[in-house]
Amino acid sequence: xxxxxxxxxxxxxxxxxxxxxxxxxxxxxxxxxxxxxxxxxxxxxxxxxxxxxxxxxxxxxxxxxxxxxxxxxxxxxxxxxxxxxxxxxxxxxxxxxxxxxxxxxxxxxxxxxxxxxxxxxxxxxxxxxxxxxxxxxxxxxxxxxxxxxxxxxxxxxxxxxxxxxxxxxxxxxxxxxxxxxxxxxxxxxxxxxxxxxxxxxxxxxxxxxxxxxxxxxxxxxxxxxxxxxxxxxxxxxxxxxxxxxxxxx
Numbered sequence: 204x205x206x207x208x209x210x211x212x213x214x215x216x217x218x219x220x221x222x223x224x225x226x227x228x229x230x231x232x233x234x235x236x237x238x239x240x241x242x243x244x245x246x247x248x249x250x251x252x253x254x255x256x257x258x259x260x261x262x263x264x265x266x267x268x269x270x271x272x273x274x275x276x277x278x279x280x281x282x283x284x285x286x287x288x289x290x291x292x293x294x295x296x297x298x299x300x301x302x303x304x305x306x307x308x309x310x311x312x313x314x315x316x317x318x319x320x321x322x323x324x325x326x327x328x329x330x331x332x333x334x335x336x337x338x339x340x341x342x343x344x345x346x347x348x349x350x351x352x353x354x355x356x357x358x359x360x361x362x363x364x365x366x367x368x369x370x371x372x373x374x375x376x377x378x379x380x381x382x383x384x385x386x387x388x389x390x391x392x393x394x395x396x397x398x399x400x401x402x403x404x405x406x407x408x409x410x411x412x413x414x415x416x417x418x419x420x421x422x423x424x425x426x427x428x429x430x431x432x433x434x435x436x437x438x439x440x441x442x443x444x445x446x447x448x449x450x451x452x
Contacts, residue, residue: 212243223247231258256282291433292342296354299339305349308382312346315384341433345383352380359438360386360428362393366445374445378438383428390424390441391417397443 205211220238227234232254239246256263256279263274274282306324313320328334333343344354351358364375375397379389399414427439
């Protein structure tokens with residue numbers, strides 16, 4: 204390009220195209236590109252990588268607006284987690300010992316999942332992909348450990364009922380560490396106790412009309428417990444406000 208914005212073009216030779224291709228292939232993993240020629244213009248199409256992040260000889264970079272910013276350690280980890288290269292649930296919990304395994308939780312899980320308890324425990328856990336030759340995964344600990352917080356600090360769930368619409372006056376507060384299924388069921392039951400219910404008598408039947416549908420807050424609790432970032436500390440918190448719920452009676 205000239206200084207006044209006109210297309211000047213270049214001389215396109217095989218050596219130039221080879222240099223560009225080598226640069227792309229020297230990245231780890233290599234970057235997929237496609238070259239096109241338009242008169243004296245060489246067009247380089249860079250396809251989005253399916254195996255991010257890509258590293259060049261100087262490290263990892265992120266394009267932010269017109270600038271390329273070198274990533275630090277934490278940013279590289281965040282990108283790897285975002286791209287699914289590091290999955291918390293698949294990581295091995297190296298400290299876990301089987302004395303802390305809760306068979307009753309496994310039996311309850313199999314009952315809910317309608318899976319027959321016909322194999323031995325380790326075979327079932329391997330089939331569920333929570334047990335490997337290297338040990339129990341974090342997912343296995345969250346589901347089946349007696350006290351998951353012994354190994355995963357963020358495993359607990361905290362339920363709080365406030366008076367008013369501010370987090371000042373606490374009417375009820377409970378914190379549990381019952382594993383993923385137990386935590387979810389406890390939180391749902393906690394809200395069931397505090398959600399206002401309107402009753403109607405039809406003949407000899409009593410009909411109940413909760414102020415909020417259980418399906419809605421159950422889904423919210425499940426999503427918060429299952430999809431949270433367990434790399435971060437701090438438990439899931441379920442908060443409800445007594446005066447705000449009263450308005451929907």
